[in-house]
Amino acid sequence: MTLDEMKPGNKCKIKSLLASSMLGQRLFSMGMYPGAVVEIVRNAPLEDPMEIKMDSSLISLRHVEAGFVEVEFI
Amino acid sequence: MSLVNIALAGQPNCGKSTLFNALTGASQHVANYPGVTVEKKSGSFRAKDIRFSITDLPGTYSLTSYSLEERVARDFILNEGPEVLINVVDAMTLKRGLYFTFQIMETGRPVVLVLNMMDLAEKNKIKIDHENLAQRLGVEVVPASMKTGSGKKDIIESVYNLSKSEKLKVPSQLDYLDMEEYLREIEVLLSKTSLTSKKIPLRWAAIKLMEDDENAKELVLQEETHQEIIAKVDELRKKFEEEINLKPEMYISKRRFEIAEDIVRTAVKKEENTKSNMTDILDSFLCHKIAGPVLLVGVIYLLYYLAIVQGYNITNYTWPLLAKIRTFTESIMPASGFIEEPLIRAFSLWFVDSVNALLNYIPIFFILFALIAVLEDSGYMPRMAFIMDRLLSRFGLHGQSTLPMVLGGIYVGGCAVPGVMSCRGIPDERSRLATILIIPLLNCLAKVPLYVLLINIYFAAHKGLAMFFISTISILLVLPVSKILTLTILKDKETAPFVMELPPYHIPSVKTVLMRAVERVWLFLKKITTIVAAVAVVIFVLLYYPGISDERMKYYHGEEEKAVSGFLKAASKTSFKEQFNVEKVTELANFYDTYRSAKMQGGSGFENKEKQFEEKFPLYLSIIKPSKDRELKLLGRELKKLVRSRKIISMEMKKERINNSFLGKAGMALEPVTQYAGFNWKVNVALLSALAAKESSVATLGALYQQDESGASLETRMGNEEKGFTPLHALSLMLFMVLYPPCVATAIAVKLMSGSAKFMVFSMIYPMIIGIFVSSAVFSVSTALNLSGLQAMFGFYGLALIFTIIMGFVKNDKNYQN
Numbered sequence: 001m002t003l004d005e006m007k008p009g010n011k012c013k014i015k016s017l018l019a020s021s022m023l024g025q026r027l028f029s030m031g032m033y034p035g036a037v038v039e040i041v042r043n044a045p046l047e048d049p050m051e052i053k054m055d056s057s058l059i060s061l062r063h064v065e066a067g068f069v070e071v072e073f074i
Numbered sequence: 075m076s077l078v079n080i081a082l083a084g085q086p087n088c089g090k091s092t093l094f095n096a097l098t099g100a101s102q103h104v105a106n107y108p109g110v111t112v113e114k115k116s117g118s119f120r121a122k123d124i125r126f127s128i129t130d131l132p133g134t135y136s137l138t139s140y141s142l143e144e145r146v147a148r149d150f151i152l153n154e155g156p157e158v159l160i161n162v163v164d165a166m167t168l169k170r171g172l173y174f175t176f177q178i179m180e181t182g183r184p185v186v187l188v189l190n191m192m193d194l195a196e197k198n199k200i201k202i203d204h205e206n207l208a209q210r211l212g213v214e215v216v217p218a219s220m221k222t223g224s225g226k227k228d229i230i231e232s233v234y235n236l237s238k239s240e241k242l243k244v245p246s247q248l249d250y251l252d253m254e255e256y257l258r259e260i261e262v263l264l265s266k267t268s269l270t271s272k273k274i275p276l277r278w279a280a281i282k283l284m285e286d287d288e289n290a291k292e293l294v295l296q297e298e299t300h301q302e303i304i305a306k307v308d309e310l311r312k313k314f315e316e317e318i319n320l321k322p323e324m325y326i327s328k329r330r331f332e333i334a335e336d337i338v339r340t341a342v343k344k345e346e347n348t349k350s351n352m353t354d355i356l357d358s359f360l361c362h363k364i365a366g367p368v369l370l371v372g373v374i375y376l377l378y379y380l381a382i383v384q385g386y387n388i389t390n391y392t393w394p395l396l397a398k399i400r401t402f403t404e405s406i407m408p409a410s411g412f413i414e415e416p417l418i419r420a421f422s423l424w425f426v427d428s429v430n431a432l433l434n435y436i437p438i439f440f441i442l443f444a445l446i447a448v449l450e451d452s453g454y455m456p457r458m459a460f461i462m463d464r465l466l467s468r469f470g471l472h473g474q475s476t477l478p479m480v481l482g483g484i485y486v487g488g489c490a491v492p493g494v495m496s497c498r499g500i501p502d503e504r505s506r507l508a509t510i511l512i513i514p515l516l517n518c519l520a521k522v523p524l525y526v527l528l529i530n531i532y533f534a535a536h537k538g539l540a541m542f543f544i545s546t547i548s549i550l551l552v553l554p555v556s557k558i559l560t561l562t563i564l565k566d567k568e569t570a571p572f573v574m575e576l577p578p579y580h581i582p583s584v585k586t587v588l589m590r591a592v593e594r595v596w597l598f599l600k601k602i603t604t605i606v607a608a609v610a611v612v613i614f615v616l617l618y619y620p621g622i623s624d625e626r627m628k629y630y631h632g633e634e635e636k637a638v639s640g641f642l643k644a645a646s647k648t649s650f651k652e653q654f655n656v657e658k659v660t661e662l663a664n665f666y667d668t669y670r671s672a673k674m675q676g677g678s679g680f681e682n683k684e685k686q687f688e689e690k691f692p693l694y695l696s697i698i699k700p701s702k703d704r705e706l707k708l709l710g711r712e713l714k715k716l717v718r719s720r721k722i723i724s725m726e727m728k729k730e731r732i733n734n735s736f737l738g739k740a741g742m743a744l745e746p747v748t749q750y751a752g753f754n755w756k757v758n759v760a761l762l763s764a765l766a767a768k769e770s771s772v773a774t775l776g777a778l779y780q781q782d783e784s785g786a787s788l789e790t791r792m793g794n795e796e797k798g799f800t801p802l803h804a805l806s807l808m809l810f811m812v813l814y815p816p817c818v819a820t821a822i823a824v825k826l827m828s829g830s831a832k833f834m835v836f837s838m839i840y841p842m843i844i845g846i847f848v849s850s851a852v853f854s855v856s857t858a859l860n861l862s863g864l865q866a867m868f869g870f871y872g873l874a875l876i877f878t879i880i881m882g883f884v885k886n887d888k889n890y891q892n
Contacts, residue, residue: 019892029136
């Protein structure tokens with residue numbers, strides 16, 4: 001399952017990142033590492049991008065990008 | 075006193091700038107890093123016997139070579155070798171902050187870790203054991219809160235001690251476990267290269283090579299041929315991946331987070347806090363599906379209202395100050411002849427007018443820049459991007475293009491200069507360039523006078539509709555143009571992931587906001603005004619030379635004589651006969667103009683002036699003022715006649731001069747091309763003169779259509795004189811104005827923000843091509859179909875709308891490696 005399939009309100013844990021270069025490093029640097037717990041907060045008014053919460057920080061990313069984050073429900 | 079270089083590093087929104095301001099106060103200097111468009115802020119402060127020169131590195135989340143800012147920050151640390159690095163970390167997001175700190179530590183420089191926002195952490199019941207942290211990281215740790223100002227002293231003391239200490243305090247190094255063996259092997263290979271003499275830590279280079287970092291590879295390949303090292307590293311990378319079943323770069327990042335998590339576990343005590351915070355509450359409105367966009371429109375409207383509308387009102391108060399500069403220049407220049415203006419006078423006044431036209435915008439800019447600072451500081455700006463990204467990214471733009479577009483004028487009345495300048499923050503190169511290139515096509519304030527003029531003449535019956543058309547058509551042209559640029563010339567430019575932090579909301583500090591506004595206005599003045607002044611000289615020459623032929627000059631002198639002798643003849647019948655000769659008549663005519671303009675400015679200043687006049691020119695004043703005396707009355711009447719004929723002669727001369735000028739010739743030469751758009755040469759000249767500043771279009775049209783003495787407005791004159799000029803011509807002209815090339819100031823901003831003169835030239839040429847194409851198509855097709863101006867207007871509007879929607883569905887691919 002990937003992060004883009006999650007709906008607002010869902011909580012999940014990152015299993016792995018499917019990207020390793022620019023996107024992968026960017027996701028990592030924003031705190032999206034395997035094991036991190038992610039809560040989907042909302043989608044933007046036009047559905048894309050989405051807003052997620054990790055620890056106390058809020059991150060917004062496009063669904064295409066979220067497709068490279070493998071997650072599992074917790 | 076010794077001078078020590080230090081640098082300030084940290085992630086965005088960690089409070090780095092606040093610390094920088096607190097340390098340096100007013101002694102700041104803003105420039106660009108050499109060769110790139112990244113802003114470099116530096117400053118200095120003193121502690122005991124040392125003066126510290128401090129550089130504020132760009133705020134980044136990491137130190138890879140994937141983004142320009144990260145490369146710049148990294149290169150600075152490695153090449154300039156600051157003696158101490160101050161790393162600011164937000165205590166609230168310590169784990170993510172440590173991920174960055176580790177990379178700072180790997181550069182081998184002594185580090186002072188500033189744990190910022192401790193007050194917030196305490197409020198949220200988070201306790202951080204900073205001694206434990208210092209011990210594990212091998213760096214100095216200072217808890218602080220830049221908001222309250224606590225910790226500043228300790229920071230300075232730590233920096234001072236580190237720079238005084240004999241032994242270099244190298245931070246601890248992370249244990250990369252399974253990779254250590256590999257790293258050591260690469261370090262051995264690297265020890266034979268020139269890296270050692272460049273003082274680049276080998277371990278840092280080894281880690282970067284394992285990460286497959288492009289810049290690190292270049293570094294190794296730079297001087298000697300170390301192809302074999304790169305080959306060996308590739309081999310090691312493959313071996314590692316097979317062994318661990320994870321790409322080395324992923325392993326490294328993952329390991330950093332493991333360690334960060336471990337440190338946070340031991341050093342941070344957090345009580346469960348279920349209270350929802352202010353940011354969550356605000357976001358539930360500001361990012362709401364319906365309320366979000368509505369509030370966004372509200373914010374944009376407020377920005378317009380305060381900066382453009384109110385700013386414009388303020389210029390009513392500041393304009394008289396600029397007018398005084400002009401009056402002063404007038405007074406120190408040699409006086410006008412009866413019809414001939416001395417060159418130095420004409421030039422000085424032109425120059426002052428050109429610079430004044432720009433300086434007049436300062437109140438607007440100041441408010442705009444202050445409001446942008448508020449938006450930036452409060453944390454609302456990323457939310458604007460969040461809401462708008464879906465729509466804008468369809469056209470090759472970016473969520474963060476919202477603010478630049480708002481400033482450029484998405485409805486009516488903006489300014490392209492701050493619009494282009496605020497593109498700096500867009501992380502995606504392709505979108506940034508697209509935004510920079512399309513902003514000049516938005517409706518800036520200076521385009522409005524021409525719209526108003528034409529609408530009043532040719533669409534008088536449908537003013538509202540026409541105004542709506544012109545206000546909204548620019549966005550319908552801008553979006554597809556942006557998409558076309560994205561798909562063509564910008565196709566190969568790098569894009570970037572959108573991944574963006576939405577920082578907690580925060581009440582902006584008045585000091586920061588004002589400081590930033592002043593700083594940006596100053597930068598604008600320094601960079602733009604000087605160049606505009608230089609260009610004013612060029613345009614003056616183009617409009618003034620080669621001038622009027624001797625033969626025609628003779629004719630004008632003949633006219634002059636007629637007018638003057640008319641007055642003298644009348645005067646000779648009065649008792650003032652002795653007082654007048656040719657020179658005195660010119661003096662009287664000049665005095666009449668001075669008196670009139672002083673009266674126009676009015677106020678208490680006028681009363682003082684009147685007293686001065688009374689002392690100096692009692693006779694002239696009594697002629698001008700209404701009088702019962704028969705002779706004075708006669709002279710007054712004759713004077714009015716004289717001034718009127720003088721005005722007619724100078725207007726004719728001005729017109730002839732423009733006709734003869736280089737610009738006038740160019741306008742005529744262009745007529746065969748522009749006739750399809752319905753532009754005659756006069757319109758061409760007006761459009762050409764607008765190249766320096768668009769306001770000039772109306773002024774030049776004014777000069778070209780100025781002739782009669784009725785004092786009729788330009789509207790009437792254009793309407794009367796150009797019988798062949800129809801609403802279709804006007805529509806075509808307005809569309810060309812929408813697609814008009816950027817003014818000089820904007821062109822300079824384009825060069826600054828795109829970092830290339832090529833883009834500047836392109837930004838000036840492509841709108842002209844599109845403009846002449848659109849105008850010609852609209853004019854020729856509508857003429858052939860016999861459409862009225864209004865029909866053509868809304869026919870075109872419909873087509874533009876359909877085209878925009880179609881272009882929105884064309885796919886544009888991202889251009890970066892996942």
